[in-house]
Amino acid sequence: MKKNIVKTIAMGLLSTMLLAGCGAQSTTGNSTAKGEKTKIEYWHCNAETQGGKTVEQLVKEFNAQSKNVEVVARYNPDMYKGLMQNLQAEVATGKSPAIVQIGWAFLDYFSNNFKYVEPQAVIDAHFPADKTFLKDNFLTNVLGLAKNSKGSQVGIPYSLSTPVLYINKDLLRKAGLDENGPKTWEELILFSNTIKEKTGKYGFYMQEPADNWAQQALMESNGARMMTGGKASFASEEGIQAYEAYANMVTKTKSALHISWGEGVQSFIDGNVGMLYTTIAQRANVQKGASFDVAAINSPAWQGKPKRLPAGGCFLAITAQTEAEQKAAWEFEKYLYSVESMAAWTKGTGYVPPRKDVAEAENGLKSFLVENKMMAAATTQMDGVVSWTSFPGDAGLQAEQLLLDARDRILNGSISARDGLTQTQEKINGLLK
Incomplete structure (x- = not known):
């Protein structure tokens, strides 16, 4: 777009x-x-x-x-x-x-x-x-x-819609962080780990419904592209680095959650997660349910790089x-x-x-x-909007499922982001032949 x-x-x-x-x-x-x-x-x-x-x-x-x-x-x-x-x-x-x-x-x-x-x-x-x-x-x-x-x-x-970052300002203040939230993904990782260390609560949850929408924003904002020239291309160094940083919060520092979308949103609403990365379409649900000082801010950018939001x-x-x-x-x-x-x-x-x-x-x-x-x-972030990748031909459903399977394996710690993305890219390109 x-x-x-x-x-x-x-x-x-x-x-x-x-x-x-x-x-x-x-x-x-x-x-x-x-x-x-x-x-x-x-x-x-x-x-x-x-x-x-x-x-x-x-x-x-x-x-x-x-x-x-x-x-x-x-x-x-x-x-x-x-x-x-x-x-x-x-x-x-x-x-x-x-x-x-x-x-x-x-x-x-x-x-x-x-x-x-x-x-x-x-x-x-x-x-x-x-x-x-x-x-x-x-x-x-x-x-x-x-x-x-x-x-x-x-x-x-x-x-x-675009993905936005919902923040629990009370929890950010309790952790000694800027209540206005992070501006970059690098800051978000620091915020997430600090919230876990200082409060015992989880710092971050990225939505995990049956689509790769939020993960596309994460990778493409770092310079990766889901497709190039009719072929899947997300397993670039930029895509791998972005996904790896996200996965490390889940599997290594344990500051981020890997649970279903509904459970993740509710955990934020219940005050057990400091930051929620999901669609603006959850606004009404978050506003109605949250009993703390809650706000929604722009999607983070990778430092020095333009945002690309599907x-x-x-x-x-x-x-x-x-x-x-x-x-x-x-x-x-x-x-x-x-x-x-x-x-x-x-x-x-x-x-x-x-x-x-x-x-x-x-x-x-x-x-x-x-x-x-x-x-x-x-x-206020519509100038960063791009198309949600639509894999051509008859491969749409299979490609989406392969991306979901890779997400689960990476966040479960059963495969590295590099291997998971590389193998998935090869499988999708096999479908696109």
Whole structure:
């Protein structure tokens, strides 16, 4: 993602093909009798602590006001990788949901392996009044985030996020450290080890869901690149050094935790970890749960090097099988992309809204952004945002799993960062041949 593009996104904040029938059936049924609502499924991966309650709220409010459509939300665990696996299994049975959240890392994988309909195609066929909805409400470069390598508008950007550092200022003060937190990874390592030594509490936790998002930020900010020239290239000296420094906190000084994402976030909220490196989308959960002096600050940089922060979040794709369900899917999507719904989504999570006018609207986020200081941690570092690496072809799911396996082995101490990353890079490049 080009630097000027992400700067435009930041300013905006503070401002496919019709499906072939193939005999497939909807997950929730096809056409309904006259006067009945068309029922569709919305697949998402928002756990209760990361937007799940807001999903339920938005679906409930939509269903209450819609005369024609009823939406059923289905939660998929294991984030976007888990959703992809479940979608693969569902499609194999001849069924499909109507709308799905697709993580940025799976843009090409999804579009190469599943049937979808471009949103503008549904609009043009059934909603002439909405003909310019996308053009009017989204910056061209933001819409471009959901275009695949062939130029198809696979879906519409829904969530944008960056990794930030949440800090327990009380614990930092107790350890004799600067309560404003570290600015570099080198300082963070020192802070983590000092917190462990002075307080007995853990100093650091980096998120470990079923993706490599945070680890990409760690390595690429040190000069590594996940891919170069169509091949995996993260096992460079820069990538190995960054991962090794992270692993040493877990396996040698024992100042950092290696546990599940949910457990790690809760350990921070409970006051047992001094610093938490995770998505800004955990903002609402952290603010609600923490009883100490908590803050969110910019992601650390490696000393003397520019930050490279993969854009997290997802886009929404229409996978509805019938004309009635495609129409219903657009009606629900239009509701989700309204100023009020986008504002509710940001307030309930922390995601940066992709629609360009939400930040300034009185019925949007205008007052919220002034009052909520944590959001600045994400909005002030958008000039460092890069694309979340999407491995090409059909290798997406396997490559992601290989990276997760390597993470576990390295943090368990069963293999060195050098060997773990080098072996994983070789395996992924074997898939990409």
